Amino acid sequence: MNTLSSLDEMIAALRCLPGVGPKSAQRMAYHLLQRDKPGALRLARALGHAVESIHHCAKCNNFSEEEICALCRSPKRDASLLCVVEMPADLLMMEQAQCYRGMYFVLMGRLSPLDGIGPRELHLERLVRRAQENTCEVILATNFTVEGDATAHYITILLCAQGIKVSRIARGLPVGGELEHVDSGTLAQAVLERREVTG
Amino acid sequence: MNTLSSLDEMIAALRCLPGVGPKSAQRMAYHLLQRDKPGALRLARALGHAVESIHHCAKCNNFSEEEICALCRSPKRDASLLCVVEMPADLLMMEQAQCYRGMYFVLMGRLSPLDGIGPRELHLERLVRRAQENTCEVILATNFTVEGDATAHYITILLCAQGIKVSRIARGLPVGGELEHVDSGTLAQAVLERREVTG
Ligand SMILES: [Zn+2]
Numbered sequence: 001m002n003t004l005s006s007l008d009e010m011i012a013a014l015r016c017l018p019g020v021g022p023k024s025a026q027r028m029a030y031h032l033l034q035r036d037k038p039g040a041l042r043l044a045r046a047l048g049h050a051v052e053s054i055h056h057c058a059k060c061n062n063f064s065e066e067e068i069c070a071l072c073r074s075p076k077r078d079a080s081l082l083c084v085v086e087m088p089a090d091l092l093m094m095e096q097a098q099c100y101r102g103m104y105f106v107l108m109g110r111l112s113p114l115d116g117i118g119p120r121e122l123h124l125e126r127l128v129r130r131a132q133e134n135t136c137e138v139i140l141a142t143n144f145t146v147e148g149d150a151t152a153h154y155i156t157i158l159l160c161a162q163g164i165k166v167s168r169i170a171r172g173l174p175v176g177g178e179l180e181h182v183d184s185g186t187l188a189q190a191v192l193e194r195r196e197v198t199g
Numbered sequence: 200m201n202t203l204s205s206l207d208e209m210i211a212a213l214r215c216l217p218g219v220g221p222k223s224a225q226r227m228a229y230h231l232l233q234r235d236k237p238g239a240l241r242l243a244r245a246l247g248h249a250v251e252s253i254h255h256c257a258k259c260n261n262f263s264e265e266e267i268c269a270l271c272r273s274p275k276r277d278a279s280l281l282c283v284v285e286m287p288a289d290l291l292m293m294e295q296a297q298c299y300r301g302m303y304f305v306l307m308g309r310l311s312p313l314d315g316i317g318p319r320e321l322h323l324e325r326l327v328r329r330a331q332e333n334t335c336e337v338i339l340a341t342n343f344t345v346e347g348d349a350t351a352h353y354i355t356i357l358l359c360a361q362g363i364k365v366s367r368i369a370r371g372l373p374v375g376g377e378l379e380h381v382d383s384g385t386l387a388q389a390v391l392e393r394r395e396v397t398g
C-alpha cells in the first residue's frame with residue numbers, strides 16, 4: 001500500500017477543527033484535493049496569517065490585530081459603561097442591536113468547573129482591574145444559561161466588593177437562550193431593562 | 200467596530216470545507232485562535248504541502264505523491280484483475296478486508312447527472328484504456344446505491360463492448376447478519392442471487 005504521508009498528515013491536521021472526526025476529516029481532504037485546491041491554499045494562507053497577526057486587545061480582550069482595538073480606541077464610545085460578554089460573537093450581536101455605546105470586556109468563555117475553567121482561566125482579575133479604571137457601571141451580558149448565570153453571579157460578587165456598580169441585562173431572553181441566537185429587538189429590550197444587582 | 204480583516208478572511212476561508220457554514224466557520228476560527236494555534240499552523244502547513252505534492256496516480260487514479268503509486272508498482276499484485284471503486288476510502292476498505300490482491304481503478308466519484316457528473320467528468324475513457332492494457336477481468340465494486348449501480352451498469356456496457364470480462368461484487372446479507380434484522384430489499388436480492396451449494 002501507498003502510505004501517502006502528506007494526505008494522512010492533511011487528514012490528521014484537519015482534526016484540530018472542533019466537531020471534525022476521522023470520517024469528516026477524510027471527506028474534507030478528498031473534497032479539497034479533488035475539487036478545491038485553490039480553496040485549500042487560501043485556507044492555508046488565512047490560517048497562517050491569522051495565527052501570526054491576531055492577538056487579544058489589551059483593554060477589551062477581544063481578538064484584535066492591534067495592541068488596542070479600534071472599538072477601545074474610539075472617542076465616540078462611552079467610557080463609563082463596561083459591558084461583559086462571553087464571546088466575540090456576542091459583542092458583534094450587541095453592536096448589531098445598536099442599543100449600546102459603551103465599552104466591552106470579552107471573557108472568551110464562561111465559568112465551567114466541569115471543563116476546568118475557573119476564575120483564573122477566565123483572567124477575571126484583569127476584568128476587575130479594567131473595571132476599576134474609570135467605569136461607572138458594569139453591565140453583565142453573559143448568556144442566560146446555567147454557566148452564564150453562574151459567571152455573572154461570580155463577577156457580581158468580585159466587583160461589588162470593589163464598590164463597583166453592576167447590572168445584569170434583563171431576562172428578556174428566553175431561559176436557556178444564547179445571545180448569538182436572539183433577534184436584535186429582544187436583545188435591545190433586554191439591555192434597556194437591565195437591573196442593578198448586588199452581591 | 201474593529202473589522203479584523205484577517206479573522207474575517209480566516210472565517211471565510213474555512214467555508215471551503217464541505218459541510219461548514221458561517222456559524223461553524225466562526226466557531227472553528229475562535230477555537231483555533233483561542234485554544235489551538237499550533238493546530239492551526241500545522242493545518243496550514245499540511246494543506247499547502249498536500250496541495251503541492253498530491254496528484255493522481257497515472258494508472259489507478261488514486262491520490263498519490265508519485266507518478267505511479269506504490270500499489271500500482273508492486274510486483275506482488277495480480278495485474279490481470281482490475282477492481283473499480285468510487286473513492287480512495289473504498290480502496291482502503293478493500294485492502295483492509297484482505298480479500299483481493301489485484302489492481303484498482305479509483306473513479307473519484309460516481310455518475311450523478313443531477314450534480315453534473317457524467318461519463319466525461321469521471322474520465323471513464325481512461326478506465327477503458329487502463330482495462331485494455333492486460334486485464335482479464337474487471338471487478339466492479341461501486342456502492343450498491345442508485346448512483347453506484349447506475350455507474351456499474353454504464354461501465355459494464357462500455358467494457359463489454361471492448362470484449363472485456365466484467366463482474367460485480369455480490370450483494371446479500373452481511374456476515375453474521377440475521378434475516379430478522381436485514382431490510383427486505385437486501386433479503387430479496389440475497390434470495391435472487393442465491394448460489395447452488397453441494398454437500
Ligand atoms: Zn479592545
Ligand SMILES: [Zn+2]
Nearest residue numbers: 256259268271
Ligand atoms: Zn496507482
